[in-house]
Amino acid sequence: MARAQQKRKTSSASRVEVRRSRAGLGLFAVARFEKGAFVVEYSGRRIPTPRARTLATRYLFELNDRITLDGSARDNLGRYANHACRPNAASTIRRGRVEIRALRAIQPGDEITYDYGEEYFAAFLSGGRCRCDRCARKKTPC
Numbered sequence: 808m809a810r811a812q813q814k815r816k817t818s819s820a821s822r823v824e825v826r827r828s829r830a831g832l833g834l835f836a837v838a839r840f841e842k843g844a845f846v847v848e849y850s851g852r853r854i855p856t857p858r859a860r861t862l863a864t865r866y867l868f869e870l871n872d873r874i875t876l877d878g879s880a881r882d883n884l885g886r887y888a889n890h891a892c893r894p895n896a897a898s899t900i901r902r903g904r905v906e907i908r909a910l911r912a913i914q915p916g917d918e919i920t921y922d923y924g925e926e927y928f929a930a931f932l933s934g935g936r937c938r939c940d941r942c943a944r945k946k947t948p949c
């Protein structure tokens with residue numbers, strides 16, 4: 808089924824959906840994803856990293872010291888994938904694009920999550936602010 812669809816945007820849009828999750832809005836699988844499969848792209852305007860570091864937005868994805876993606880646009884489905892300390896997906900940078908890929912098989916209905924990294928965690932999620940499944944179950948959060 809997915810093979811027939813060549814364009815990523817088209818296949819992403821029909822294979823994932825945005826709806827309520829524990830942490831506000833989240834990204835959920837509509838189709839099954841095999842381990843390693845492309846799930847969604849984190850897209851955005853390319854801005855200089857030094858300038859990005861002065862911006863007060865959570866929707867930044869630093870590619871390197873020079874370029875950061877400003878993913879705050881709502882058509883960036885990747886921005887809805889929440890952080891989890893034990894995620895089912897991971898971000899990889901390939902040819903200047905950020906791909907979110909399945910770390911293991913993801914079933915329809917599963918929330919798609921990835922690890923935002925230590926810097927983001929320290930700034931926004933430390934001290935009990937992480938609302939991922941794992942932290943929600945533990946008395947003492949990550």
Ligand SMILES: [Zn+2]
Nearest residue numbers: 892937939942
């Ligand atoms: Zn957590």
